Amino acid sequence: MAATPTSAAPQESGTAKSATPVLTARGLVKTYGRVVGLDGVDLDLYPGEVLAIIGDNGAGKSTLIKCLTGAEIPDAGTIELDGEEVRFRRPEDAKEHGIEAVYQNLAVSPALDVASNLFLGREVRKPGVMGSVFRQLDIKRMRERTRDELRRLGITTLQDVTVPIESLSGGQRQAVAVARAAAFGSKVVVLDEPTAALGVRESNQVLDLVKRLRDEGTPVILISHNMPQVFDVADRIHIQRLGRCAAIVTPQSHSRTDAVAIMTGAAEA
Numbered sequence: 001m002a003a004t005p006t007s008a009a010p011q012e013s014g015t016a017k018s019a020t021p022v023l024t025a026r027g028l029v030k031t032y033g034r035v036v037g038l039d040g041v042d043l044d045l046y047p048g049e050v051l052a053i054i055g056d057n058g059a060g061k062s063t064l065i066k067c068l069t070g071a072e073i074p075d076a077g078t079i080e081l082d083g084e085e086v087r088f089r090r091p092e093d094a095k096e097h098g099i100e101a102v103y104q105n106l107a108v109s110p111a112l113d114v115a116s117n118l119f120l121g122r123e124v125r126k127p128g129v130m131g132s133v134f135r136q137l138d139i140k141r142m143r144e145r146t147r148d149e150l151r152r153l154g155i156t157t158l159q160d161v162t163v164p165i166e167s168l169s170g171g172q173r174q175a176v177a178v179a180r181a182a183a184f185g186s187k188v189v190v191l192d193e194p195t196a197a198l199g200v201r202e203s204n205q206v207l208d209l210v211k212r213l214r215d216e217g218t219p220v221i222l223i224s225h226n227m228p229q230v231f232d233v234a235d236r237i238h239i240q241r242l243g244r245c246a247a248i249v250t251p252q253s254h255s256r257t258d259a260v261a262i263m264t265g266a267a268e269a
């Protein structure tokens with residue numbers, strides 16, 4: 001069982017073909033008092049790939065993606081986007097650079113309709129006095145764009161974008177959250193346990209969505225505890241252990257059992 005070195009380019013057998021990463025992290029460190037969240041983590045995300053991050057509870061998965069998406073500021077280390085160093089102080093900074101995240105606790109507004117949720121915080125307004133926050137919302141335009149986005153992503157289960165989110169199933173809500181990330185995540189989409197609260201059918205729909213995003217060229221970082229799903233959808237798998245990257249493997253190079261053994265420390269990478 002030979003793990004791919006952490007700096008290796010993606011396997012040609014995957015869909016990731018370019019050897020130039022979209023997103024690179026080097027030596028990320030994050031501590032919380034005496035607790036070490038990240039202990040010098042490197043990560044590369046290549047165009048058109050799904051990079052899964054797996055690891056036991058407390059391994060640093062969430063902390064890692066929080067640092068990559070501006071939700072946490074690393075104590076040390078660098079992050080580059082398209083080869084340029086970036087420093088995110090808050091999630092808005094990452095969003096401005098085209099990095100969108102969907103976290104476990106879904107940030108949708110239940111009472112608002114699908115289109116309003118897709119454009120939450122980025123509402124399209126009708127022309128008016130420039131700079132005025134009192135310009136009327138362009139609801140028609142937002143609904144049209146929402147329909148276009150759902151169509152682009154092959155989300156067929158959401159026919160009516162005018163219904164409130166609270167009337168939708170868990171899978172449909174998650175699809176809206178992912179669609180929102182996909183609509184604005186021009187560079188990278190990060191999904192933290194997107195299927196955790198979903199049944200099998202709904203999970204499959206979300207995974208299809210992840211594959212679709214990847215196939216359309218948007219690289220996806222996926223945190224998941226669900227090994228079958230990880231091995232189904234990931235091109236490469238970053239195994240996080242005790243705040244460090246223990247190995248990077250692929251579904252071709254390693255079995256699920258191998259990956260879990262590295263994750264738990266039962267096997268060396």
Ligand SMILES: Nc1ncnc2c1ncn2[C@@H]1O[C@H](COP(=O)(O)OP(=O)(O)OP(=O)(O)O)[C@@H](O)[C@H]1O
Nearest residue numbers: 032035036037055056057058059060061062063064
């Ligand atoms: N805000 C915080 N304050 C204190 N400690 C934290 C904080 N966030 C994370 N940690 C600690 O950092 C370490 C890494 O946590 P993190 O949440 O990144 O792990 P994880 O791999 O995402 O775990 P899980 O699968 O349980 O979500 C853990 O020891 C955790 O307790």
